[in-house]
Amino acid sequence: DAGITQSPRYKITETGRQVTLMCHQTWSHSYMFWYRQDLGHGLRLIYYSAAADITDKGEVPDGYVVSRSKTENFPLTLESATRSQTSVYFCASSRDRRSEKLFFGSGTQLSVL
Amino acid sequence: AQSVTQLGSHVSVSEGALVLLRCNYSSSVPPYLFWYVQYPNQGLQLLLKYTTGATLVKGINGFEAEFKKSETSFHLTKPSAHMSDAAEYFCAVTDPGGSYIPTFGRGTSLIVHP
Numbered sequence: 001d002a003g004i005t006q007s008p009r010y011k012i013t014e015t016g017r018q019v020t021l022m023c024h025q026t027w028s029h030s031y032m033f034w035y036r037q038d039l040g041h042g043l044r045l046i047y048y049s050a051a052a053d054i055t056d057k058g059e060v061p062d063g064y065v066v067s068r069s070k071t072e073n074f075p076l077t078l079e080s081a082t083r084s085q086t087s088v089y090f091c092a093s094s095r096d097r098r099s100e101k102l103f104f105g106s107g108t109q110l111s112v113l
Numbered sequence: 114a115q116s117v118t119q120l121g122s123h124v125s126v127s128e129g130a131l132v133l134l135r136c137n138y139s140s141s142v143p144p145y146l147f148w149y150v151q152y153p154n155q156g157l158q159l160l161l162k163y164t165t166g167a168t169l170v171k172g173i174n175g176f177e178a179e180f181k182k183s184e185t186s187f188h189l190t191k192p193s194a195h196m197s198d199a200a201e202y203f204c205a206v207t208d209p210g211g212s213y214i215p216t217f218g219r220g221t222s223l224i225v226h227p
Contacts, residue, residue: 033214040122042203042219058214090156100145100164102215104156
């Protein structure tokens with residue numbers, strides 16, 4: 001039971017580079033989410049998706065792009081990384097709209113130099 | 114709109130002492146409420162939840178929380194802290210009749226001293 005996996009676990013990049021963080025879930029959950037975790041801010045929603053080919057902005061979407069061509073994958077792309085995007089990124093999924101629980105990946109720690 | 118306030122970014126207790134982590138919420142409708150726990154270098158996992166029914170809910174590892182509508186609170190407690198309870202704890206609220214997306218608090222770091 002693989003669950004929800006994120007890759008890479010750690011990433012160092014430079015300002016201006018494009019970076020893609022991967023998220024894969026094996027449960028066929030309909031909903032998927034991307035959060036960033038920063039000290040003093042807790043978890044903030046970047047983007048979410050209700051199903052394949054359906055995505056929507058969260059609280060802090062600027063500078064990020066998502067896609068969801070397949071139900072199981074929900075990659076997050078930083079088009080031109082900035083230092084303010086240094087953070088820990090978490091992907092999560094839930095079974096359906098009324099699901100009472102999110103399942104989280106282990107996170108990707110991203111450093112932008 | 115819904116929001117969550119967790120009082121205290123850090124809480125320090127001795128092993129064996131009572132754990133109390135505070136959460137207050139704001140919601141225009143009866144909410145669903147959650148506590149998640151994050152151990153070091155891991156993702157979040159559900160500790161317990163309140164949806165409907167009994168206002169005192171029990172979760173894993175001996176934790177429990179009570180939904181108090183009059184106080185708009187959902188505080189997390191554990192009678193006796195263990196070293197393994199040291200972690201980050203997040204309270205979250207969802208509007209079950211509208212947006213299904215949970216809003217998280219800023220988190221409380223629980224420190225347990227031997």
